[in-house]
Amino acid sequence: MTADLQATSAPPNGGLGDQEAPAVGRWLSWRLPFSPWHLVLVPLSFLLLVPLLWIVITSLETEGEANHFPPVLVPAHPRFANYADAWAAAPFGQFFLNSALVTLVVLLSNLIVCSLAGYAFARIRFLGRGALFVTLMATLMVPFQVTMIPVFLIVKWIGSNVWDGLGIDHIGALMLPNLATAFGIFFLRQFFLTIPVELEEAARVDGTSRIGVLFKIVLPLSLPALSTLAALTVLTSWNDFLWPLIVITSHDQMTIPLGLSYFQGAHRVRWPILMAANVMSLLPMLLVFVGAQRYFVQSVASTGLKG
Amino acid sequence: MSGNDVSARRPRVGGSDNLTGWALVSPAVVLIGVFGLLPVLMSLALSFQKSDLLSPETPWVGVENYRKLADDPVFAEAIKHTIVFTALFVPGTMLVGLLVAAAMNRSLRFISVYRTAAYVTMAVSTISEGIIFLWLTDRDYGLVNAALNAFGMPSQAFLASPSQALFVIVAMTIWGWTGFSVIVYLAALQGVPAELHEAAAIDGASAFTRFRTITVPMLGPANLFLVVWLTINALQLFDEVYVTTRGGPLRATTVIVYYLWDRAFVHFDAGYAAAMAYVLFVVIVVITALQFRLSRRYVHYS
Numbered sequence: 001m002t003a004d005l006q007a008t009s010a011p012p013n014g015g016l017g018d019q020e021a022p023a024v025g026r027w028l029s030w031r032l033p034f035s036p037w038h039l040v041l042v043p044l045s046f047l048l049l050v051p052l053l054w055i056v057i058t059s060l061e062t063e064g065e066a067n068h069f070p071p072v073l074v075p076a077h078p079r080f081a082n083y084a085d086a087w088a089a090a091p092f093g094q095f096f097l098n099s100a101l102v103t104l105v106v107l108l109s110n111l112i113v114c115s116l117a118g119y120a121f122a123r124i125r126f127l128g129r130g131a132l133f134v135t136l137m138a139t140l141m142v143p144f145q146v147t148m149i150p151v152f153l154i155v156k157w158i159g160s161n162v163w164d165g166l167g168i169d170h171i172g173a174l175m176l177p178n179l180a181t182a183f184g185i186f187f188l189r190q191f192f193l194t195i196p197v198e199l200e201e202a203a204r205v206d207g208t209s210r211i212g213v214l215f216k217i218v219l220p221l222s223l224p225a226l227s228t229l230a231a232l233t234v235l236t237s238w239n240d241f242l243w244p245l246i247v248i249t250s251h252d253q254m255t256i257p258l259g260l261s262y263f264q265g266a267h268r269v270r271w272p273i274l275m276a277a278n279v280m281s282l283l284p285m286l287l288v289f290v291g292a293q294r295y296f297v298q299s300v301a302s303t304g305l306k307g
Numbered sequence: 308m309s310g311n312d313v314s315a316r317r318p319r320v321g322g323s324d325n326l327t328g329w330a331l332v333s334p335a336v337v338l339i340g341v342f343g344l345l346p347v348l349m350s351l352a353l354s355f356q357k358s359d360l361l362s363p364e365t366p367w368v369g370v371e372n373y374r375k376l377a378d379d380p381v382f383a384e385a386i387k388h389t390i391v392f393t394a395l396f397v398p399g400t401m402l403v404g405l406l407v408a409a410a411m412n413r414s415l416r417f418i419s420v421y422r423t424a425a426y427v428t429m430a431v432s433t434i435s436e437g438i439i440f441l442w443l444t445d446r447d448y449g450l451v452n453a454a455l456n457a458f459g460m461p462s463q464a465f466l467a468s469p470s471q472a473l474f475v476i477v478a479m480t481i482w483g484w485t486g487f488s489v490i491v492y493l494a495a496l497q498g499v500p501a502e503l504h505e506a507a508a509i510d511g512a513s514a515f516t517r518f519r520t521i522t523v524p525m526l527g528p529a530n531l532f533l534v535v536w537l538t539i540n541a542l543q544l545f546d547e548v549y550v551t552t553r554g555g556p557l558r559a560t561t562v563i564v565y566y567l568w569d570r571a572f573v574h575f576d577a578g579y580a581a582a583m584a585y586v587l588f589v590v591i592v593v594i595t596a597l598q599f600r601l602s603r604r605y606v607h608y609s
Contacts, residue, residue, distance in 0.1 A: 035415050044410060045424035048485060051439045052431070054450055058442065070453040117335035126328025132336065139343035143543055143591055145564050146584040149353060149577050150346035152360065177342040180335045210327050239432035241546045246572055257434040261550055264438055271442060278438050282431060289430035290423060297426065300490040 052282075059083070059275040066271040082276040089267065092280060094252050095259035099284075102174045102255055103237045109179040110233050111226060117180070118188030119214050123200070139182045144242065151177050152246055173247045174255065178237060184229055187302065191225035192218060228302055231295035238285055256281045353581035360577045372582035382583065384558060385566040388473060392562060393541040395477045396484075401533050403481055404488025405526075409518075411489070412496040422493070429486030437550030440479035441466060466551050469559035476547050476560055483547075484540075488533055495529035496522065527606035535598050542591055563587055 058066055060078040086092065120126070121133050152168075155176060159167010166172035199221075200213050208216065219226070244258040254262060260281045267274050289296055354372055358365040376382055407425050411418065431439075444451050444465035452462040465475045499522055507517045545564040548554060554561035554569065561569075563583065571580030 037410070037413060037415055038417075040410055041415070041418075041421045044407065045421045048407070048428065048482075049424050050450075051436075051443060051482065052427075054443060055439050067448055069448050070456065071448060071450055113334045113338065116331040120328045120331035124324050124328040124331070126325045126332075129328065132332065135344070136335070136339055139339055139347075141592060141595075142343070142347055143539070143584075143588060145543060145567055146350050146588045147343065147346035149360070149571055149581055149584070150349035151342055153349070154341065154346065180338040182339055182343065185335055210324075210331075235430070239434075241432070241434055241549075242568070245549070246568075257432045257546075260432075260438070261434050264434075264550065271445075271448070274438065275442065278435050282435050285430045285432070286427065289427060293423060293426065296429065297490050300429070300487055301494045 055275040055278055058271055059279045061272050063270065063272055079272065082272045083280065086263075086273045086277040086280065089273065090259060090263045090277070091251055092259065092277065095254055095256045096284065098171050098253065099238055099255040102171055103234055105175045106178045106237045107230055107233050109175075110181060110184050111230065113180040114184030114188050114229070115214065115219060115226070117185045119192055119218060121185065121189045122192035124210070136182045137186060140186070148243065148246060155247060168247050169250050169253055171253050171255075174244055177243070184233070187229055188222070188225060191222055195221055224298075227295045228298045231292055232299035234288065235285070235296065235299075350581045350584060353578050354585050356578045358577040359575040360571070361575065365578070368578065372579045375579065376582055376586065381558065381561065381566060385561050385563045388560060389542060389544065389562045392473060392477055392544055393538060395474070396480055396541045397534060397537045399477065399481045400484045400488050400537055401530065403485055404492050404533070407485065408489045408492030408496055412493055422489075425489045426486040428483055431483060433483065433546035434550050436479055436483045437547045440475065441551050444475050467556060469557045472552050472556060472560045476551065480544070480547055484537065491529050491533055492526070495526050499525045531598070531602045531606050535595055538594060538598070539591055542587065
């Protein structure tokens, strides 16, 4: 269902089609070489993008141009040095590296741990399965604010009793509480249940172990579901703010959103440099999003519409 | 894993196998147990204690935290701000999402470019979003004030104004959620069978009548999902407030979670914050249950 969202050629099978354009539009289309809907959609898209376009413009202005009213819409000489200045003013390289590392570990862990558990819940009958599943799923209802104070205390305890790399003010603390999610387990279990069991049975008869069946048969068939879960996990992890704000204070351990917020506090009214930092912070996720848009779209649609 | 040799003797896929089953779920059980379930209980205990997050002594104080909460004027204010925010943000996001999705639900050249323009707000972090809108709505140099002036209206203080700041946060949050709601509504709109529209058109129903009588009722499940999901997220508003106003000016944007964070991690009154978190928890569960209950009357699954 959601794959249609991408297809440029999908038939307009809901809402108002081209032929039902308003009367004025119908009159226009008679003499326009394109659909009158473009006259609605171009300004609409532009309006939605104005906030992003505006920070790109500001990031190329001098401070004199930015602190001018009415605003200078086109900088006289685009000042790319703002980006170098922002990069030099805070350890953005380190922020990116930290964000990438946290996201990568959280992503891999979620894919593996949720696959194992999701498969067990889908295919293996074991003592206490039903009760365990319901208990794990109950955590989906708990807002993060309820658990964050105890999680802070638990992470602090782990940091001082197990390994300080996982404790307060280390990026390990950003990974640890997010290594597995109940949603990931639920989502993959639902998908595994749709795979015909006969495929797995044939392999089992041939003597393949359960783990072998999971990795050689089930997971390769589940790539769409795994990609969707991956998109959701990457987006959530990359943009997470409240938890990093609570556990991280050292600059060299900050992720991008936290680093950007710290940078904003330090350079509050130097708009061009702040906007250059903002554009840099946005770029990686924006590129990933546009490149893998299909999976992000599916991840949204699958969060709730299946229910 | 130790379960392998046991399971190898019983080559049935849907078969029962305690050892393998528990071996496969154990990493998830440990992780979610320690960071998802245990904290729920610890938080409940904490809400009846006094804790500064540092000292090991956390004396029990009974319902003291909850009683203080009931008399706390700042908490009452925070609840009011959260309700105002939610009441504007949820319908606002749904309306914007539906209008944009309806406009984009057609096959045209470049339609995927238009859709990407709408979706892309989803990739923008709340912190980036906050900084963008701080700049857009800047009192002295902001683009929005320039636009107002161009239409002959005076400049506004926006985030610097106690009477406007919360509404600016509503607007920026709606923008940030546009991509999400457009995706949901586009998926729903594409699920409306074309035959229904054709049949109604043959019977002489106008485009507007068809939208009202066919499309809108078919959107029930999408509406329900958005109401529930957006409400849950609205009640947990924090990032945008932190990055733009820090709860000000004059506490005008202090919402529940901002106040909670402030109590726990600025003033180190963790027991009090835990009590607040539990109140929020109960409110979210009750509201979600109510929404599902009400929806049974109005939402039709085809």
